[in-house]
Amino acid sequence: MDALLAAIGRLLASPGFKFCLICGLILLLGIPLLIVWGLTSEREQRAAEVRRTVAQEWGDSQYIDGPLLVVPYTMRRVTGEGDKRIEEIVERRAIFLPKSLAITGDTSTKTLHRSIYDVAVYSSVLNFTGAFSAPEIAEATSEALEVRWRDAILAVAVRDVSGLKDAASLIINNSDKLDFEPSIGIPRMMGGGIHVRLADVSGLFDGAAGANGHAGGIKPFSFKFALTLNGSSELKFAPLAQETTVAIKSDWRDPSFTGGFLPTERHISADGFTAEWQVPHLARSVPQAWSLNDHEFERMLPYAFGVRFMVPVDFYQVISRALKYATMFLGTAFMAVFLLELRSRRQVHPVQYLFVGLTMVFFYVLLLSLAEHIGFLKAYIAASLATGGLLSAYVARVQNSMSKGLVMGGVFLGIYGLLYLILQLEDYALLAGAIAGFVILATVMFATLKVDWSGAASKAITASPAQP
Structure with missing residues (x-):
């Protein structure tokens, strides 16, 4: 024992x-x-919650999808089978994308302090110029019965419209000036934005019957407008046109370029950054015209690109x-x-x-x-x-x-x-x-090569610790 x-x-x-x-x-x-x-x-x-709170007050991350030409039309829809088939006339909308789109922007940034947290926010002035070709309803749908060209609107989707800080006006063909109105202008369509009704634009509509058999139409036109926009963390755009160009200048020194396309040119210095994108429509799998369904308004989102204003150290x-x-x-x-x-x-x-x-x-x-x-x-x-x-x-x-x-x-x-x-x-x-x-x-x-791990040697370590 x-x-x-x-x-x-x-x-x-x-x-x-x-x-x-x-x-x-x-x-x-x-x-x-x-x-x-x-x-x-x-x-x-907790820090993320504070950033979301500041974003709600100042402006959330922004995504601009526009301008889009939206034209209502009617079509015949048949439901049921056999003798119970029912025909009804329903309204749809056709979406037409611009032929060219150039966006230039100047953003000024600052870091807001809320409690012990820092949130990067920005104020931007974005200038949009471009042109639309004469839209053909056949490019969007072959089922149109009547096209209401004079009810067409030009819409700009903005992720957080509370970030808009000034009135905006649309100039058509360098002459007609129309004020943007709230909402995207499409009934039952979710998402924020602004729109302009084109009915009062002089010389825009063609009264003669088109080659597609539908009376009237919209002539080619150019446009320009500017948005004064607040946001936080991110600013992104949709590559809508056949040739989309975006040029952004900012005083933020730590940008992170994100989205479907990277800048073709960029310059980052201690004073900020400049970046330019050029995106052809062949680089995205979206047509220039389509018939709008309830869940297709943001189909450009996977191809969005832009810049993230990163806080340098997370x-x-x-x-x-x-x-x-x-x-x-x-x-x-x-x-x-x-x-x-x-x-x-x-x-x-x-x-x-x-x-x-x-x-x-x-x-x-x-x-x-x-x-x-x-x-x-x-x-x-x-x-x-x-x-x-x-x-x-x-x-x-x-x-x-x-x-x-x-x-x-x-x-x-x-x-x-x-x-x-x-x-x-x-x-x-x-x-x-x-x-x-x-x-x-x-x-x-x-x-530890020479250590006697078993403690059997005469110099084995004793069990009781020595007192200091």
Whole structure:
């Protein structure tokens, strides 16, 4: 019995058992790490809610789909079968896209501060010029009975019409001027926008019968108008014309070009950016005319393009990426303390290892809370110095050795420096993390080659930790 108890005592005092216990502690610390991860997600959602609130007050992300020429017509619809067939005359609308469209815009941006959060918003003046060819109803449908050309409207869809900050007028053929009216001008059609009725435009309508057999028609015409628009985060356009060109100038220094097409030319500097797009209609799978159904008004949306006004550092995502490497760096710190313990006569109690781990977990709490107030870089430096300095002093006191405390200070400096480097690499973060993990594992393996893991040697570590 005494031999069995002695064997159990040697096992509990062996470096191998201590190593397994440390691994168990690392796994146990995954619980508070998950709590911190949830806290980060909660704060990120709170920031998103604040941005949505500011967007509702200032103007949401904007998407401009227009101008579109909308012409109502009637068609015969047959329902039922056999003797119960019913014929009825229903109204539909044909959509015609412009022949050419050029958009020039100048946007001024600023960052609004709501509580502790930053939201990028912009004010823009957008100038639209272009032309429509004479529309042919046969291009949109072959089932038209009567086409009401004089009830045609020119519509501009705007995602958030509350962002419009000035009245807008349409100029036809450089002569007729008409004021835009609210709504998209189409009954039962969801979506915001503005429209103009073309009935009063002089010389626009052709009274003679067209080749398609429908009386009247609309002559080719040019147009121009301007929109003063507020928005936030994003500004996008639909490539409507046979040749669509967009030129945007802004004072924002961190643009992200997004959507179906990238700029053909761009220039980004400390004073802002300029970007130009040229999109032919062959680059999109949408015809120049079609018959409108209830769910087809935004069929250009998949081809929309534009610019996103990015806040330069989204530290919530950076902190979430840092948490993915937490286990590796916890293991590195524990192994450093363990190696120092093996080379010392003073043992480190498992509770003291737990304190080291909890302090490293708290690093992320400090980083998150400070970053919301002073920015990510300053927060990272402060959290690193606080936790690294505390743990170095703690190890020095536990081991009763200033030199071992300085060694741990160097280890934590390396850990936090390596983590920051990995976070900055972004595209190469996984590669850098994999290489770092491999090097750390190799270092621990060769540093422990001479360790008597069973504790059977005469210099085995005793079970009771020495008091400082």
